[in-house]
Amino acid sequence: MTTSHPDHGPDELCVVGQRMYQRALHEGQVALRDVDAAPCLIDMGLLAPAAGDPDRMEPVAPFIALQRLLWASVDRIADERRRGQRIADALEPLMRAGVHAAGTSTPMLRVLSSKEQTSRAITDALVEARAETLTIQPYRPHLTRQPEVHAAALARDQAFLDRGARIRALYQHTVRHIGYTRDRYEQLTGDVEARTLDEVTERLIIVDRTVAFIPASADRSLALEVRHPALIAYFVNIFDRLWHLATPMHPQAVQQPTLNGITPRQRAIAALLIEGHTDTDIADRLGMNVRTARVHIAKLAATLGSESRAQLGYLIGQSGILDREG
Secondary structure, three states, rough: OOOOOOOOOOOOHHOOOOOOHHHHHHOOOOEEHHHOOOHHHHHHEEEEEEEEEEEEEEEEHHHHHHHHHHHHHHHHHHHHHHHHHHHHHHHHHHHEEEOOOOOOOOEEEEOOOHHHHHHHHHHHHHHOOOOEEEOOOOOOOOOOOOOOHHHHHHHHHHHHHHOOOEEEEEEEEHHHHHHHHHHHHOOOOOOOEEEEEEEOOOOOEHHHEEEEEEOOOOOOOOOOEEEEEEHHHHHHHHHHHHHHEEEEEOOOOOOOOOOOOOOOOHHHHHHHHHOOHHHHHHOOOOOOOOHHHHHHHHHHHHHHHOOOOOHHHHHHHHHOOOOOOO
């Protein structure tokens, strides 16, 4: 009597499937009739028909199956991103018009059409603020900081701190960004704390938990001023979650430990490799150039003893370097 197959997600492998796949790897094949107990093996591409024998199934090598599954996941993510872009394109004209809270003339969403207008809006918000700012700053090597803009930002932040407010800032963990950040905050006096994380969101500035600023274009020439309470609460929740995962950098830095010869930066790259990202994607998400990313990947492969990109993904999964307790 055939045991019914347990319900589980399309990207999960049940216990029966795990055992049958292990048996197939050990014996080289399994009977087709046995696969009825674990159809997820076929759905996930872990078994394929045996050549010349329609009644037998052969196992697909784990690293090959892993790469196929990862690419399928990448396609789904890309589809979701395209869907999100279509929604954003549809709502963009409405956001430009401004969405107002009931009974007020203050727009809950307002498009800022230039960097100068964005800077003025942030300055105006800080002048009125009294409590705190929460900031996320990704590293963008192609975006330069003009000295006069840097000086104006320092003066604005110091005036904010002088009123007894505090600043919490989250930066992307890159060598050049860390150096810039330390220099910047050493010039400020007051309640300032900064942390770093390998991956962060796009730029986010939250002032007194009442107004937030996010980019509305890749070059930051457009920005969105947000005053909707539900969106503000959502942004604060994102910041707090990332903040607890981040490494303290200022006023006191904490050194991230290595694990079995794998550096924290290489672990971040390993996580993205497992997700199927290209070298260019990895470099962009971690704020480095492609050449540096490839150097880290080569070192990671050498440490794990990998001879190919597909094998590297498999060895990363087997090594345990991405386990939370690691």
